[in-house]
Structure formats: structure tokens, C-alpha cells
Amino acid sequence: MFAQTFMRRCNGGCREVLFSSSIFRATYSTNAAGTSPAATKFLPEYLTNSLGFSRQESASLAAKVSRFASTTKPKLVVDFLKKMGLDSTQIRKCVSRFPKLLYIDVDKTLNPKLQCLQELGLSGSDLSGMIEKGPKFLERGLDSNLKPTLDFLKQVFGNNEDVRAIIKIYPWILSTTCQAMQQNFSYFQKLGFSNEKIKWFIARRPNALQFPPEWFEERVNMLEKDFSIPRNSPMFFYGIYAITSISKSSMDKKMAVFRSFGWSDSDIVTMFHHQPFYFTLSEANIRKKLDYFMNQLGYKPDFLSTRSLFTYSLEKRVLPRVNVLNTLKEKKLVVKTHCLYSIICLTELKFEKMFLLPYKDVVPDMYESYKRRLGR
Template sequence: MSANVAILRKFGLSNERIVKFVLGNPEKVLVKSKLLESKLSYVEEKFKISRDIPTFIHALSAVLYIDDEGMEKKMQCFRSFGWSDSDIALLFRNQPYCFNKSQGNICERLEYFMKELGYTPLYLISCSTFFTFSLKKRVIPRKMMLDILKEKNLACDKPSLITIITYPEPKFIKFLRGFENEIPRLSEIYVDTVKRVS
């Protein structure tokens, strides 16, 4: 650990950021020093993520256990949906942990967001939170509820899907209950839907 802390310090990370990394990722600071050094350079050079920005440590944590071949396969999945390497790098800077998903999971998300919902890479980069929530347990059930509201002319452009998926569960259920005069049992329908995929 002491050798790796020295590497992080030599790389220019402050003591405060090193402490946060060690406390948040105790097992990751015990990797081989050669691997740590290579991943530090990889994050900075491959994805152009400055060591000075807060997400640098998160990006390092996200790729530490992914080999180059594994990363390339995940990037290829994005490319197959029309993403450029600069698009991928920007998403990674915004939401490093999107690469912690499996290749299959990434492709499934892109299929849904881009083919079914028609979102563009630019929109998904700006709403990178989409990559942090469960597709089946969170995104799709809430999209179904939003569609029901739109069919009844109870919701137009707002709230957007990206807004309602960020609601904590109690807040979202409260939101649905506000429409139950027009659509009885709407919140129960949502809860049942989530239970079926859990």
C-alpha cells in the first residue's frame, strides 16, 4: 500500500484525494504497482481525463480491473451504435462507472435508449445518469408509467424520463398517486411491475 500511495502522490494527487481513494477502495490500492501506474496513464492518455478533476479517481477505480481487451470490447459496443471515440471518452469522463457494466449490459442499454427511445449519443452523454440505474427494475417500469400518463394527456414534455428515474422510490410513488383520481391504482400497477422483474 505504501508503494502505491507513493505512486499516487508522485502522479500529482493530493493527500486528501489519496485518502478518499484509499478509504473508498481499500482493495484497489493493494494492486500491483506496475498495474496501478499503467492505469493512471491509461485514464489520462486514452480518455484525456485530467488528473486535476474529481472524476479522475472514479475513472481510475472503474478501469483498474478491466484489461485492455475488455475495454476495447465495451468501446466497440458503443461504436456499433454510431458513437465516436470522442463521444465514448466524454461519457466516460461524465460517468466512469458506466464501464463497470458487462459488454452485454452496455449493448442492451444502447439498444433500448437509442433504438427504442431514439436518443442520440449527445443526449445520453448529457444525461449519463441513465447508465447508473437498472434498466429492467427502474428505467423501463418508469417509462411505462410515463407512457400511461401521456396517453391520458396527463403529462406532456415534463417531467422527462431522465427526471423521473432520478426520483427516489417514495417520491416517485407519491408522484404517481397524484394522478390516481384519473387513473386508479396507478402506483400499485407500478409496484407490481417492478416486483415481477425483481
């Protein structure tokens, strides 16, 4: 029998390695990734013919999973997803986001995990959205991670409806270890937060559950030392919510924006005591509102730092109402001087009752213009 002989250096010596001709041919008929040409050719064609990807898209996706050689798993996965209620468009989106999905074992992995979520009341379209947003949960253990995490969330929220709502919006939460969640929940309790407040926090900031307690301790120290908010303050909880929403560098950049408009560190601390949610706004949003309220309306830091003006949309709330007031003043229909802040804080119903409906027939264009600006 023909044999190909190779000599390898090994620890200063030689080692003879023999390959039979059949093994030699098989070895050199595969590509560098260890995938046969048939398997390499299969996936791009399958993605194009079965899921409607363009040839360029198919080639790009296939390249990301070139280490997998199976020509049967992709079809099994697609057929299974269709049985779960996903249509071709949804499957295409899932594969685009997570190409490895096509090579997950249906019986051992995909079916048990997705059925576990369906038992929670999630539909095929829900599952599609979850795979698109946070597919990593499919790579975590069913019994070691997925089930304990779901059990913990059910324990926290007390009902499946809230759990469904959370994981549909933040599916990557299922990739967080249950142990990390439990540690953070215990830490919140240690800080004196009620279960209701913790539920409120998790529902709005579930990504915080990924961080270790030490990460929270750093931010607690920042609140206490840099912003002088003690743990027994009613604003401490909301300060934690705000300060865990952003990185330290982002916090510094936003503080720099306030300083660029003449705010002192004392003004910023006062603002954080009253309106910690200001720090959850983007730098661009903060800069735009500072420019309007300070440069155009003339408000000072001591006024803005203790009012909730920044929580309202300029485009959908402030500017439309200012425009109404200016129109009424121009037509001398309003004699009494009103505080703009109190007007901005009015509910939509009260604002219409006080400043729109009484003048609807007198200034009909004003009413219609206001509604258009609000997109109604």
C-alpha cells in the same frame, strides 16, 4: 536375512542398492502417492459418515488430498471447527472448497489464525464464509502475513467494524502481502488522493491492492493520454476506479460495443469524462441499454455521453417509470411534457408523489402494477 538387490546405473557405473525384506514389503504396500491403503480408505469413509458427503463426493475430495496420510488430523480439524462455532453444513462447504483444510495442523496453524480473526469480532459463520471464498489465507504465515495485513487494514480504516466488513466480503485480501498494500497506498497518496478517497477505493475495489504500482502507472498513463483526463481533474479519481475494474481487453470490447451503435471515439472520450462508471457495466448490459435508449427512445450519443442514464436499472427504474408515463398520457391525465431523463433521476419518494399518488384512485391498477414491477 533375505535381501532384495537392485542394480542401478549411476554416472556410467553400477550402484548396488540393498533393501531388507521388511522395507521391501512396506515400500510395495503403499500406493503411488505414498499413502497406505488404510489411509486411502479412511478419508472417503470419514467424509461420508461424519460430514454427510455422498460416496462420489467423498471419493473426489479424497483424491485431491491423496498425498496426505494422516488418519487423525481430519477428525481433529472437524472437532476444532465445531468448537469455533461452525456447524456440519458450514464445515462441509469449507471442505468442498478447500479439502486441504482437513490436514492443516490445528495447534500450530488453524487455531492461531482463526483465533486471530475471532479477536477481530468475526463469528463462526463469518469464518466459514471466508474459508469458502478465499481459503488461501490459511496457507500464509501468521506473523509474516496475516497479522501485518490486519494491522495495515486497521490503520487505513481506523476501526475493526470496517475491517470486518471488508474481509468478510473479500477474504482473499488476507492473502495479499502487506508490503504490496503499503506500496499501493503510498502510490495513491502520491497521486494526490486523500486518505478518505483511498479508503473509499479500497472498500469497493480491494482486489486492486494485489497489483504492483507499475500496473497502476499504466492505467494512469491511459487516463492521461487516451482519455485526456489530467491528474488534477475531479474525475481523475473516479476514472482510476473505473479503469482498474477491468482488463485492457475488456475495455476494448466495451468500446467496440459503443462504436457498433454509431459512437465516435470523441463520443466515448466525452462519456468517460462524465460517466467513467459506464465501463464497469457488462458488455451485455451496455448493449441492452444502448438498444433501448437509442433505438427505442431515439437518444443520440451526444446526449447519452453526458447523462447518467446507464447507471439506472432498466427493469427496476426506467421501464416501470416509462410505463407509468405512457399510461397517464393514454388516459390524458398528463398534459405537460416532461423530460424523461429528469423523471428517471427523481428519487422514489418524489416520483410517487408526482406521478403515482395523485392518480392512485383514478388508475388503481397502475399503482399496483408499478409496485409489482419493483418487487414491492
